[in-house]
Each structure stands twice: as structure tokens, then as C-alpha cells.
Amino acid sequence: MSDQFKQEAAERAAEDVTEGMRLGIGTGSTAEFFVQALAKRVAGGLNIVGVPTSERTRDLATELGIKLTTLDEMPQLDLTVDGADEFDPELALIKGGGGALLREKIVAAASERMIVIADGSKEVDALGRFPLPIEVVPFGLEATRRAIVTVLSDLGLPDVLVLRGGASQPFVTDGGHFILDAHLEKISDVKALATRLVAIPGVVEHGLFIDLATKAYVAGTDGVKTVLPI
């Protein structure tokens, strides 16, 4: 069922893509449905250029005949369409469940608008049930982990950090970094946490996307609803 909802949200977002758009293309299972829907429109004659947010998305989009470039070649984008692991009423997001948060955030920040596509299970009152991915440099991992623990304790949050993939075979991002997943349950001050995390030298990025999403298409049993930030 969730796959069907993801597909419905993705197909709705594909309808918003117009001729000549410079498009950021997200990563994940919902974004893959968007790539498929977009490819159908491209096959029907729509002319767009995309910037993929991961190697995975690059491979799929290339395979399906979508014209791609890089953010260096095309540094300003009209629209990014991407999935999310969670979104709150302000359309603040947790992203990075698939490990693509860094490129996703760079691409979203270079876009005039960002549409989130999701099934209804991603909608929450407060972010944090989904573990927050924090992308870190492998060098000095333990020192960085301790610095993050200090920030979490200062903010009254649980300090449970899990190295994605485990110590013997850590997950490595497209940028060559590791991910620490922070099990926070409920983040009361999203902006304070974001500010403190980026100030830690070994932290490359975190999965909190604040003031980036301009609209969400959310699919459920009642169809696809449009959510705007409050």
C-alpha cells in the first residue's frame, strides 16, 4: 500500500514539471517513482534537464533517458522533487535514511522551490521518531561522536548514536563520509539542534532540512493532499 501511495505522490509532483525546467532529482524509493513518472513525460516530448542527488538516482535517470547535468554546469535550479523520512507542519524534514542527505541538501538549497513527495506515514507533529542521520568525516570519528553527544546532552536529548553499517563495515556516503544515526524520539527545538550540529568540525551535514521545502504532496487512502508550510 505504501508503495502505491509513494507512486501517487510522485506522479502528482511530475505533473508540476514544466517545459525547460532545471530540475533537482531526489533519492530514495519515493523519488524513484518520480524518476519513472518524469521519464514517461520526457518520452512524451517534455524537455527538461536534471541534476541527480545521488549516484543511484543518476544511474536510474540515465537508464530511463532523462537528460542530466551537474550542479557545477547548472548551479541554479527551478525545482527539486525529493522524498523525506519525516516532515512536520512547518515542512521541516528529516532526510538521509538512504544516505544521500548531503547532495540532497546542496541541490535543494540551489533550487527556487522544493516539493516533498511522501506517503502519509511520514507526517509527524514533531520530528525525531525517525533517527536523525548525521554525516561525519571518518577522521576523528570518536572525537566527533563525543562532540555530538555533548550537544545532545546540552539540549536535553537522548545521546544514542549508532554508526550506520557498524564498526566493521560502516556505510560510506557518495561523498566518502560515515553516518551516525541519532535516536532522538522528539526534537523540541529543531533550529537549535541544527545550529549546534553544523558547528562541530567533524560534522559535514545533518538530515534536518529547515526552510527548504515549499510544498508537499502526501498520499494516503483519501488520495493526494497538498501540504504547505504553516
Ligand SMILES: O=C[C@H](O)[C@H](O)[C@H](O)COP(=O)(O)O
Ligand atoms: O537519503 C535518502 C533520502 O533522504 C530519502 O529521500 C529519504 O530517505 C526518503 O526515502 P524513501 O522515499 O525511500 O522513504
